[in-house]
Amino acid sequence: xxxxxxxxxxxxxxxxxxxxxxxxxxxxxxxxxxxxxxxxxxxxxxxxxxxxxxxxxxxxxxxxxxxxxxxxxxxxxxxxxxxxxxxxxxxxxxxxxxxxxxxxxxxxxxxxxxxxxxxxxxxxxxxxxxxxxxxxxxxxxxxxxxxxxxxxxxxxxxxxxxxxxxxxxxxxxxxxxxxxxxxxxxxxxxxxxxxxxxxxxxxxxxxxxxxxxxxxxxxxxxxxxxxxxxxxxxxxxxxxxxxxxxxxxxxxxxxxxxxxxxxxxxxxxxxxxxxxxxxxxxxxxxxxxxxxxxxxxxxxxxxxxxxxxxxxxxxxxxxxxxxxxxxxxxxxxxxxxxxxxxxxxxxxxxxxxxxxxxxxxxxxxxxxxxxxxxxxxxxxxxxxxxxxxxxxxxxxxxxxxxxxxxxxxxxxxxxxxxxxxxxxxxxxxxxxxxxxxxxxxxxxxxxxxxxxxxxxxxxxxxxxxxxxxxxxxxxxxxxxxxxxxxxxxxxxxxxxxxxxxxxxxxxxxxxxxxxxxxxxxxxxxxxxxxxxxxxxxxxxxxxxxxxxxxxxxxxxxxxxxxxxxxxxxxxxxxxxxxxxxxxxxxxxxxxxxxxxxxxxxxxxxxxxxxxxxxxxxxxxxxxxxxxxxxxxxxxxxxxxxxxxxxxxxxxxxxxxxxxxxxxxxxxxxxxxxxxxxxxxxxxxxxxxxxxxxxxxxxxxxxx
Amino acid sequence: xxxxxxxxxxxxxxxxxxxxxxxxxxxxxxxxxxxxxxxxxxxxxxxxxxxxxxxxxxxxxxxxxxxxxxxxxxxxxxxxxxxxxxxxxxxxxxxxxxxxxxxxxxxxxxxxxxx
Numbered sequence: 001x002x003x004x005x006x007x008x009x010x011x012x013x014x015x016x017x018x019x020x021x022x023x024x025x026x027x028x029x030x031x032x033x034x035x036x037x038x039x040x041x042x043x044x045x046x047x048x049x050x051x052x053x054x055x056x057x058x059x060x061x062x063x064x065x066x067x068x069x070x071x072x073x074x075x076x077x078x079x080x081x082x083x084x085x086x087x088x089x090x091x092x093x094x095x096x097x098x099x100x101x102x103x104x105x106x107x108x109x110x111x112x113x114x115x116x117x118x119x120x121x122x123x124x125x126x127x128x129x130x131x132x133x134x135x136x137x138x139x140x141x142x143x144x145x146x147x148x149x150x151x152x153x154x155x156x157x158x159x160x161x162x163x164x165x166x167x168x169x170x171x172x173x174x175x176x177x178x179x180x181x182x183x184x185x186x187x188x189x190x191x192x193x194x195x196x197x198x199x200x201x202x203x204x205x206x207x208x209x210x211x212x213x214x215x216x217x218x219x220x221x222x223x224x225x226x227x228x229x230x231x232x233x234x235x236x237x238x239x240x241x242x243x244x245x246x247x248x249x250x251x252x253x254x255x256x257x258x259x260x261x262x263x264x265x266x267x268x269x270x271x272x273x274x275x276x277x278x279x280x281x282x283x284x285x286x287x288x289x290x291x292x293x294x295x296x297x298x299x300x301x302x303x304x305x306x307x308x309x310x311x312x313x314x315x316x317x318x319x320x321x322x323x324x325x326x327x328x329x330x331x332x333x334x335x336x337x338x339x340x341x342x343x344x345x346x347x348x349x350x351x352x353x354x355x356x357x358x359x360x361x362x363x364x365x366x367x368x369x370x371x372x373x374x375x376x377x378x379x380x381x382x383x384x385x386x387x388x389x390x391x392x393x394x395x396x397x398x399x400x401x402x403x404x405x406x407x408x409x410x411x412x413x414x415x416x417x418x419x420x421x422x423x424x425x426x427x428x429x430x431x432x433x434x435x436x437x438x439x440x441x442x443x444x445x446x447x448x449x450x451x452x453x454x455x456x457x458x459x460x461x462x463x464x465x466x467x468x469x470x471x472x473x474x475x476x477x478x479x480x481x482x483x484x485x486x487x488x489x490x491x492x493x494x495x496x497x498x499x500x501x502x503x504x505x506x507x508x509x510x511x512x513x514x515x516x517x518x519x520x521x522x523x524x525x526x527x528x529x530x531x532x533x534x535x536x537x538x539x540x541x542x543x544x545x546x547x548x549x550x551x552x553x554x555x556x557x558x559x560x561x562x563x564x565x566x567x568x569x570x571x572x573x574x575x576x577x578x579x580x581x582x583x584x585x586x587x588x589x590x591x592x593x594x595x596x597x598x599x600x601x602x603x604x605x606x607x608x609x610x611x612x613x614x615x616x617x618x619x620x621x622x623x624x625x626x627x628x629x630x631x632x633x634x635x636x637x638x639x640x641x642x643x644x645x646x647x648x649x650x651x652x653x654x655x656x657x658x659x660x661x662x663x664x665x666x667x668x669x670x671x672x673x674x675x676x677x678x679x680x681x682x683x684x685x686x687x688x689x690x691x692x693x694x695x696x697x698x699x700x701x702x703x
Numbered sequence: 704x705x706x707x708x709x710x711x712x713x714x715x716x717x718x719x720x721x722x723x724x725x726x727x728x729x730x731x732x733x734x735x736x737x738x739x740x741x742x743x744x745x746x747x748x749x750x751x752x753x754x755x756x757x758x759x760x761x762x763x764x765x766x767x768x769x770x771x772x773x774x775x776x777x778x779x780x781x782x783x784x785x786x787x788x789x790x791x792x793x794x795x796x797x798x799x800x801x802x803x804x805x806x807x808x809x810x811x812x813x814x815x816x817x818x
């Protein structure tokens with residue numbers, strides 16, 4: 001069982017990891033806007049928080065290391081040290097070193113101490129000594145950054161009763177808060193018990209803090225960043241001069257108490273009828289404690305003094321929840337969807353109006369619950385995009401190229417699981433764009449392109465999918481060299497006449513690389529193969545468009561979520577299968593006459609277009625006779641239309657994906673299974689893999 | 704160090720606290736408060752020689768006051784002008800009002816007493 005100390009350390013690790021990620025983005029932005037005071041402030045605060053909280057939770061080495069970086073950025077804030085490329089480089093190295101130190105704390109490789117010392121020495125050298133200060137006279141100060149209008153916030157902080165046991169002193173957090181602005185700290189002692197019931201190691205005190213500051217709400221929340229999971233912390237704007245209406249008016253005591261949740265509105269109404277000072281009446285009736293009223297009075301007084309109007313701020317109403325709890329919730333909803341399907345099926349068999357009505361209602365509610373639950377796991381892809389900024393920066397520097405990364409659609413949301421798995425394939429694709437795609441500046445100049453190359457990442461919703469594109473303005477793919485390499489590798493025959501799209505698709509084959517030399521960045525032919533496998537495992541597809549000399553656009557089509565998909569339920573013999581509906585374009589009949597007309601070739605003419613098909617009955621060796629009239633489900637895979645022959649198409653089916661388990665993990669052509677309304681199991685088909693299997697079989701047969 | 708001197712009348716006594724009163728000593732303080740509050744009608748707690756006091760012990764003093772009120776007894780603080788104590792209770796936000804649970808007619812714990 002984890003102790004409170006472990007939990008707080010874990011909270012620190014999680015938060016520090018987020019801070020480090022933000023830090024990297026801020027530094028990369030700062031490199032482009034070195035004068036931006038806000039960015040400088042963000043870097044400083046990240047370092048300040050890592051240092052302070054690191055020390056609080058026993059990460060002394062990290063705290064010590066960060067100290068010098070913080071010092072330098074404090075000087076940057078005051079205008080004594082300018083932001084230079086060298087400073088950004090050094091700070092990025094420091095950020096990486098802190099990351100390594102964090103990983104080492106979690107059992108990873110120990111950090112390179114020599115490197116750490118070099119980085120620290122680099123920062124120390126940047127700090128101007130008193131002597132040099134004296135010689136050079138007072139540094140030319142930058143103008144003070146434009147400050148925000150001071151706002152007044154109400155902070156309610158009720159620590160967890162065990163907070164002392166984790167080594168945290170809540171008073172230190174109040175001290176930190178006081179550094180942000182003018183504070184009125186009002187302790188609430190109502191929970192303190194008599195001595196006989198008093199636990200000397202428990203914290204019974206809570207606080208209301210009225211703080212007036214020019215700092216942002218997030219700066220206030222940052223103070224509690226490492227205890228917010230275990231304590232009650234709420235921050236609300238109670239005064240905003242920008243929204244000021246009537247300077248001298250502020251809420252009445254009763255309103256404040258109701259808003260804080262200290263009394264119910266009905267209670268207020270009843271007591272108000274007695275027409276006495278509300279605080280006095282509430283206390284005399286024992287409905288609220290005196291300290292609560294005094295605290296509310298203090299707030300009223302403070303806000304009246306600064307003449308403002310309260311403004312609620314909904315950004316404070318967020319809850320941090322561990323990902324595994326969400327996974328569990330999604331699993332439970334999945335189970336509910338299965339049970340609901342059984343209920344719907346039973347009700348349709350029984351044909352009882354009352355049961356049908358209940359089943360319909362449950363179906364409606366389940367659908368809403370499912371949508372809400374899945375939406376909780378949705379995250380904007382922007383955080384993944386911004387991670388690549390560093391990659392582009394470092395790689396282009398390494399290869400002597402000048403490349404800018406731009407993004408679009410960073411707000412597009414995707415399931416967390418999909419986002420997590422998307423990182424590696426995206427890294428490979430971007431690396432390839434930078435290494436093989438974008439030309440060195442002299443070559444670009446010679447062909448009339450701007451020196452600076454561009455890698456553009458974008459994301460957009462498209463039905464139940466998200467389209468992610470990686471576009472570069474580099475040299476584009478060369479179909480001739482791809483063809484030559486494919487012939488050399490025996491992937492195609494020398495006389496094969498493949499359309500351009502299919503040729504481009506070959507770059508995702510294992511061991512394929514047209515790079516003339518292998519670099520540390522790419523060119524081993526491993527990356528693109530991995531990319532396809534990864535995207536396949538995500539039930540996605542890849543599309544390539546490229547024009548020689550102009551650039552390449554790679555589009556990844558990914559499902560919004562991997563937990564529940566819309567499927568097409570089909571039957572072959574007594575077996576049921578599910579195909580991902582997102583890939584399905586249409587269903588057509590396949591008569592015996594059409595089969596005979598093709599003379600043994602697995603192709604069909606659909607409105608003048610020749611479409612190849614795969615007979616799933618043969619592929620899965622399902623016993624029994626073929627039907628005289630079969631059905632073909634036509635799907636689009638990597639831009640090609642391919643048919644899958646089944647006995648009958650049942651229809652659309654909401655599919656809760658279940659893993660196949662360890663034994664069947666390597667089974668090809670299957671991506672999982674689902675449970676149908678009658679309790680039977682239907683296998684979910686991985687149509688991309690099925691096409692590969694059929695292709696391999698064809699190659700083997702021909703060979 | 705915790706010293707207790709009972710006055711001749713037997714109705715009151717002085718609990719003199721000396722040194723650092725942080726969470727490590729909270730249990731010791733609790734035991735002393737229970738024992739000595741039990742033996743007198745009015746307990747004076749002298750904080751003059753306190754070098755350090757943290758939230759855990761400040762809460763205990765409040766709890767002693769609350770307990771005394773429940774028993775119809777009195778707890779009075781003395782030596783509250785001690786800078787260390789003064790800073791600790793201001794920093795903890797105890798300034799301005801007393802324990803909300805306490806009888807409002809009672810003298811506020813922090814305002815009572817003498818030096």
